[in-house]
Amino acid sequence: MNRTISRNVSIISLSVLLAATIPVMHLNAQEKMTADEILEILTETMNPEQSHGIMTMTIVTSSGQERTFKYETFSKDKGDKSLMEYLEPQRVKGQTILMLNDANDIWTYFPRTKRVRKLATHAKKQKVEGSDFSYEDMGASDAFIEEYNARRLDNEKKEGRSCFKLELTRKAESNASYSRVMLWVDEENFIPLVVDYYHEDDPELREKQLVCHDVQLIEDIYTPMNCTMYNKLDNTYTKMEIIDITYSVELSDDLFTEMGMQR
Amino acid sequence: MNSTILMITAVLLLCNAAYAQPVDVYGYFEPQYSGIYIDGSYYQFQANKLRVDLKSKAIANTEFGANVIFLLYHGTTEWNILDFLPGQLTSTIPPEMRPFYTFRLKDTLYLDNVYARFALSRFAVTAGKQQISLGTGYFANPTDIFNTKDALDPTYEQPGHNAIRVDLQALPRLNLMALYSPIESDFASSGKMVRAKIGLGHFDISLMGCETQYTTTDFYTFGQTVERRHILGADLVGELFGMGTWAEGIYNFFENSEDGFEFLIGTDYTFDSGLYAMIEYHHNSLARSDHEDYDLNDWMRFFTGETKTIASDQFYALLQYPLTDMLTVGSSAVLSISDMSAAIIPMLHYSLFHNIELTLMGNIYIGEEGTAYSSSLGNGGFIRASVYF
Numbered sequence: 139m140n141r142t143i144s145r146n147v148s149i150i151s152l153s154v155l156l157a158a159t160i161p162v163m164h165l166n167a168q169e170k171m172t173a174d175e176i177l178e179i180l181t182e183t184m185n186p187e188q189s190h191g192i193m194t195m196t197i198v199t200s201s202g203q204e205r206t207f208k209y210e211t212f213s214k215d216k217g218d219k220s221l222m223e224y225l226e227p228q229r230v231k232g233q234t235i236l237m238l239n240d241a242n243d244i245w246t247y248f249p250r251t252k253r254v255r256k257l258a259t260h261a262k263k264q265k266v267e268g269s270d271f272s273y274e275d276m277g278a279s280d281a282f283i284e285e286y287n288a289r290r291l292d293n294e295k296k297e298g299r300s301c302f303k304l305e306l307t308r309k310a311e312s313n314a315s316y317s318r319v320m321l322w323v324d325e326e327n328f329i330p331l332v333v334d335y336y337h338e339d340d341p342e343l344r345e346k347q348l349v350c351h352d353v354q355l356i357e358d359i360y361t362p363m364n365c366t367m368y369n370k371l372d373n374t375y376t377k378m379e380i381i382d383i384t385y386s387v388e389l390s391d392d393l394f395t396e397m398g399m400q401r
Numbered sequence: 402m403n404s405t406i407l408m409i410t411a412v413l414l415l416c417n418a419a420y421a422q423p424v425d426v427y428g429y430f431e432p433q434y435s436g437i438y439i440d441g442s443y444y445q446f447q448a449n450k451l452r453v454d455l456k457s458k459a460i461a462n463t464e465f466g467a468n469v470i471f472l473l474y475h476g477t478t479e480w481n482i483l484d485f486l487p488g489q490l491t492s493t494i495p496p497e498m499r500p501f502y503t504f505r506l507k508d509t510l511y512l513d514n515v516y517a518r519f520a521l522s523r524f525a526v527t528a529g530k531q532q533i534s535l536g537t538g539y540f541a542n543p544t545d546i547f548n549t550k551d552a553l554d555p556t557y558e559q560p561g562h563n564a565i566r567v568d569l570q571a572l573p574r575l576n577l578m579a580l581y582s583p584i585e586s587d588f589a590s591s592g593k594m595v596r597a598k599i600g601l602g603h604f605d606i607s608l609m610g611c612e613t614q615y616t617t618t619d620f621y622t623f624g625q626t627v628e629r630r631h632i633l634g635a636d637l638v639g640e641l642f643g644m645g646t647w648a649e650g651i652y653n654f655f656e657n658s659e660d661g662f663e664f665l666i667g668t669d670y671t672f673d674s675g676l677y678a679m680i681e682y683h684h685n686s687l688a689r690s691d692h693e694d695y696d697l698n699d700w701m702r703f704f705t706g707e708t709k710t711i712a713s714d715q716f717y718a719l720l721q722y723p724l725t726d727m728l729t730v731g732s733s734a735v736l737s738i739s740d741m742s743a744a745i746i747p748m749l750h751y752s753l754f755h756n757i758e759l760t761l762m763g764n765i766y767i768g769e770e771g772t773a774y775s776s777s778l779g780n781g782g783f784i785r786a787s788v789y790f
Contacts, residue, residue: 199726205755227755228427228789243603251558252532256605256638258645260671268726268752315673338673374726392522396598397570401520 173288173304180328181280185216186359191383192225197269200373207267208381212389219394222276230267234399237276244273247399254396263315270346270367270376274315282306282321285314296322297331297351307341317341327360329353337371344370357385428453428468430788437781439485444779446476446506452513467515474506482704485778487771490697501623502701514561523570530561533580535596535609536665537638537647540681540717540735541709543663544609544634544649546592547582549706552717552735553746553764564592574600582613590614604639615655620701628656645669645679653687661687663709667717677731679719688713692740692772712739712773727752735774742768742775747782756789 171179189211196206208226213219220237224230232249244257262274282288286306294303301322308314318336323329331350337343346369350362361383368375392398431450436443454468481503483491494502516529536542540555548559564582571577575597582592592613599606615630636649650664667681689695690713703711715738721731732747744766751759763782768775 197726203727205727205752228429229756229758229787231427243600250532251534251556253534256537258640258643258669259603260640260643260645260669263671263673263675264677265675265723265726268723270726372726390522391573392570395570395573396576397520397523397525397568400525 171290171302173290174283176290176302176304176323176328177282177288180323180330181283183328184330185280186213186385187216188212188214188387188389189383189385190387190389192381194377194379194381195267195269195271196377196379197267198375198377205268207269212393214389214391214394219391220276221394221398235266235273235276236394236396236399237273238394240280241273241276245396245399247396249400252400254399270369270372270374271378272315275367281314282319285309285312286319293325294322297349299331300325301331316345324353327353329360329362331362346370356383359385423459424455424457426453426455427790429790431785433783433785435781435783437779439779440777444477446474446478448506449473449475462520464518464520465516466518468513470509470511470513472509474508478506480504482701486697486700490695490700490771494697502620516561525566525568527564527566527568530563531566532559533562533564533566534559535636536649537605537636538649538665538667538681538683539679539719540667540715541665541683542649543651543665543683543685543709544607544636546594546611546613546632549709552744554762574605585614602639604637606637607635609634609636615658617658617707618698618702618705620698626657628658630655641668643670661685663687675723677719677721679717681717683710683715683717685710685713688739690714690739692742695771710773712737712742714738715773721748737768737773740768740772742766742772744774753786758787758789760785760787 191211192208193211194206194208196204198204206226207224207230209222209224211220211222213221218238218240220241221234223234224232234247236245236247237243241262242259244261245254246257247254257273263272265272266276286308289305289307291303291305294301301324304321304323306319306321308317315338316335317338318341320334320336321330322332324331329350330348333348334344335346335348337345346367348365348367350365352363354361354363361380363380364377366375366377393401429452431452433448433450434445435447436445449472451471452468455466457465481499483494483499483502512530514530514532516527516531518525518527520526533545533547535545535547540552541550542548547562551557562582563584564580567579569577578594578596578598580592580594580596582594585591592611594609594611596607596609609632611632611634613630613632615628617626618624619626631654632651633654634649634651636647638645638647640646646668648664648666650662652660652662654660663685665681665683667679669677669679671677685708687708688710689699692712695711699708699711702708716736717733718736719731719733721729723729729750730748732745734743734745736743744764746765747763749761753759761782761784765780766774766776766778770777
């Protein structure tokens with residue numbers, strides 16, 4: 139239960155923040171795989187053991203206004219622990235977000251006041267700096283397995299690639315924020331190229347759409363360098379771009395602590 | 402004047418050093434216009450604030466930080482507190498004493514924080530004038546003996562405090578903190594605090610003990626009473642039934658005065674629409690439970706920050722809604738149960754540009770004369786631009 143809310147949008151963060159990992163061994167996708175098997179591989183391979191990256195997030199409003207944030211991210215234990223610190227703009231520089239237990243425990247640190255604040259899980263519904271990503275979206279997890287029943291549909295082409303098409307329906311006991319999720323997963327590298335998220339109360343109302351592209355093989359791990367989240371209801375979108383990333387990094391557990399946030 | 406020159410010199414030297422050494426220079430400029438209606442008359446004043454921060458991490462494991470604040474005031478910068486208080490309280494003040502109740506917003510230039518911090522992975526020592534934020538409450542923090550929050554703008558930054566602070570991360574979710582605040586002339590009289598913070602499940606729980614000097618002023622005679630104050634306190638933050646939950650409280654053991662306690666409990670929730678709702682209840686046994694008992698000392702101690710509240714029981718509520726990605730609107734309200742007065746504070750935050758934020762905040766007092774949020778205290782608001790660099 140504690141891992142519920144944070145997991146339902148995991149693809150977003152897994153794709154962008156944790157920079158999905160796709161071992162070469164999965165290149166030969168099996169046509170007869172079940173939806174659960176695809177999700178399992180997707181989840182397994184999209185959680186790198188650890189990573190360290192620099193990313194940008196650009197919010198574009200319905201009127202065309204833009205706000206760009208740059209931040210540094212660290213993750214460990216396949217996304218169980220993650221930390222992000224804003225580098226730009228100056229307004230938020232030094233603000234840090236620590237997420238543990240698949241984002242079920244979240245702390246934020248404000249350097250100007252030296253205050254650390256713990257957020258309850260409902261706060262994950264809040265937008266991160268006004269973006270189309272919520273804290274929940276940022277939290278890495280295996281939500282699609284835990285929170286949804288999966289059904290495989292006929293393969294389709296998306297973004298010019300052959301994709302597995304999956305329909306995920308929220309389990310009755312789940313607290314996931316989306317009632318239904320449609321996934322188009324690249325047959326070759328298991329990267330989710332398109333993800334449609336449907337409104338919590340209306341499984342026919344598409345609320346958000348995530349589109350990932352520019353997939354690169356970095357340190358033997360397939361990584362989508364650009365992902366955009368479109369908010370279909372507000373007519374806004376947020377672009378996330380990986381500037382630099384490495385998976386060959388040793389991160390101390392001490393980094394993912396209250397003191398680590400203030401370092 | 403000399404201190405001003407010294408300060409400017411120091412800032413120039415530090416800024417010069419910033420070019421020679423790897424020193425980060427940043428901060429913000431913050432013009433603010435405030436207006437208030439009192440008894441049919443409109444008063445206005447402006448505050449222009451510049452904060453310049455300097456930070457260096459040139460030496461391994463060490464951080465040197467400082468900031469300078471320049472504040473310039475214009476408009477109505479002189480107020481007499483007696484003008485806001487009930488006549489039956491002020492009528493006993495002799496005319497020749499009235500100037501003593503005047504406060505002036507003076508242009509200032511000061512070092513707000515100057516500290517050095519040495520940190521290893523699980524250990525840190527911070528010495529100097531520094532930010533100290535304690536407690537889990539939003540509207541008030543009983544465990545924070547260093548700061549008093551403004552009920553109308555509780556998240557605004559607090560001043561730095563002179564202290565030596567040691568932090569130890571004994572376990573991943575066990576933090577120990579010891580703090581010595583040498584504000585008095587000798588060790589025995591100075592402030593000391595120890596705190597242990599532990600994570601249990603989805604809760605963070607802190608226990609603290611503190612010893613400090615407590616000064617109360619008699620605002621009839623302007624004499625001061627100093628006594629020792631020992632405090633035991635605790636705070637927690639976590640989640641219950643899906644809602645954010647927090648609490649904090651202290652018990653004061655006074656050397657001479659009657660002991661007292663203060664606590665706050667709060668809960669919050671974010672709805673799927675993005676609407677954020679919060680409510681807190683605050684009790685302070687050192688404050689008055691009946692506004693008929695408020696005397697001049699109560700008011701003055703409240704205005705000067707000697708006590709955190711004038712009314713013993715208050716509710717605080719906050720609603721915030723992100724109207725767009727750039728615009729958040731909301732309102733908070735403070736209800737003094739003790740005297741059934743209230744303040745309503747509508748607010749708006751707008752991200753004007755990447756590094757420019759606009760804040761509008763109003764204050765509407767609803768209460769009879771002599772109550773904590775009496776309408777005779779004036780209704781108004783401010784507009785503030787924060788320009789970060």
